[in-house]
Amino acid sequence: MEIPYTVSTRPDTGLWNAKVGIWLFLASEVMLFGGLFSAYIFLRLDAPPGMWPHGLLNVPVGTMNTAILILSSVTVVLAWAALKMRRYRAYWWYMLATILCGVIFLTVKLVYEWPQKFDHFGAYIKPEALGKYEQYLGNKHAAAKDLPPRLEITGHLHNRAALNDPKIKEYEVALDPLNADPTNPAMDRPHFFPLPVTDKIAKIEKEDVQRATMFLPTHSAYFASYFTITGLHGMHVLGGVLVFIYMWLPVSKKLYQRNPEHLANRVEVAGLFWHFVDLIWIFVFPLFYLL
Amino acid sequence: MSLKGFHIVFIIFSTLLAFGIGAWCVWVDLVEGAPIYLAGAICSFVVAVALVVYGVWFYRKMKRLRIIT
Numbered sequence: 001m002e003i004p005y006t007v008s009t010r011p012d013t014g015l016w017n018a019k020v021g022i023w024l025f026l027a028s029e030v031m032l033f034g035g036l037f038s039a040y041i042f043l044r045l046d047a048p049p050g051m052w053p054h055g056l057l058n059v060p061v062g063t064m065n066t067a068i069l070i071l072s073s074v075t076v077v078l079a080w081a082a083l084k085m086r087r088y089r090a091y092w093w094y095m096l097a098t099i100l101c102g103v104i105f106l107t108v109k110l111v112y113e114w115p116q117k118f119d120h121f122g123a124y125i126k127p128e129a130l131g132k133y134e135q136y137l138g139n140k141h142a143a144a145k146d147l148p149p150r151l152e153i154t155g156h157l158h159n160r161a162a163l164n165d166p167k168i169k170e171y172e173v174a175l176d177p178l179n180a181d182p183t184n185p186a187m188d189r190p191h192f193f194p195l196p197v198t199d200k201i202a203k204i205e206k207e208d209v210q211r212a213t214m215f216l217p218t219h220s221a222y223f224a225s226y227f228t229i230t231g232l233h234g235m236h237v238l239g240g241v242l243v244f245i246y247m248w249l250p251v252s253k254k255l256y257q258r259n260p261e262h263l264a265n266r267v268e269v270a271g272l273f274w275h276f277v278d279l280i281w282i283f284v285f286p287l288f289y290l291l
Numbered sequence: 292m293s294l295k296g297f298h299i300v301f302i303i304f305s306t307l308l309a310f311g312i313g314a315w316c317v318w319v320d321l322v323e324g325a326p327i328y329l330a331g332a333i334c335s336f337v338v339a340v341a342l343v344v345y346g347v348w349f350y351r352k353m354k355r356l357r358i359i360t
Contacts, residue, residue, distance in 0.1 A: 077298045268294045
């Protein structure tokens, strides 16, 4: 049985069915991401001074990924326009470019950005022990400069077994530049171009630590929000890429030969989804990386 | 809304983002005096202008080709 209104418009809605469907779906997506963004904003506004990490993400890499997604939106709309003009070869190339952009975005996220975080360590010091670690925190300097208090020591954890082994009484951390030289005025602002970990090792006694973890969702509300939203967004990108691959494979050429307008409509619907996913990133990037 | 319309909305948001990143870079440069951020600001403003030019080109092309759904 032929599915009705895949090409022609329904008399009652004035639209073909898939377009109504995709906009209903996108409306539900707005509510999903809207809730998560709201949660992030309220968590951040409510965070006590010094408890909300800032400048931990790699801005140049994030900017590059943003540019890749914007480029992919251009290529997908050009692929659709090529189909409308019945230029299948051009469609094929534009669609390939879109797929590659999506794959590059996901690769950067999953192979570079996330693992870099998983490899980083942070220990929040108990309020009563802050003075003991003043050489790494520089809170007198921060107070003099009217900066928020520094409560966390971060870097690369040398003895990773210390996380789970109660017999190990201290963490050995190769310090981040801020904790290695906390009174350096250059450290008073977040570094959006990431600085490498120093050779300076700090020994932090476990009894002085309020909580210690790698940069995982358990680290803080910040990383919980970051991994949830970027993870969910990444799954949407993956879904879009899979659909585009299907539309790029020879199976779609058969549909094109049979009914080119039907394929064009499918690409339009997938392109609407892709634009929505890219639009989400346009909000994710400044919220998490810049502000 | 068609893909064409949504694409134009998306390009408007992308342009605003590019201008925003440029302003953010200028702010960091003014506060910290780090020249690398000034370079970032210039790049962002150039990208923002390029997006505006692209948006206009895209709209005119779609109109010319009558790809309006």
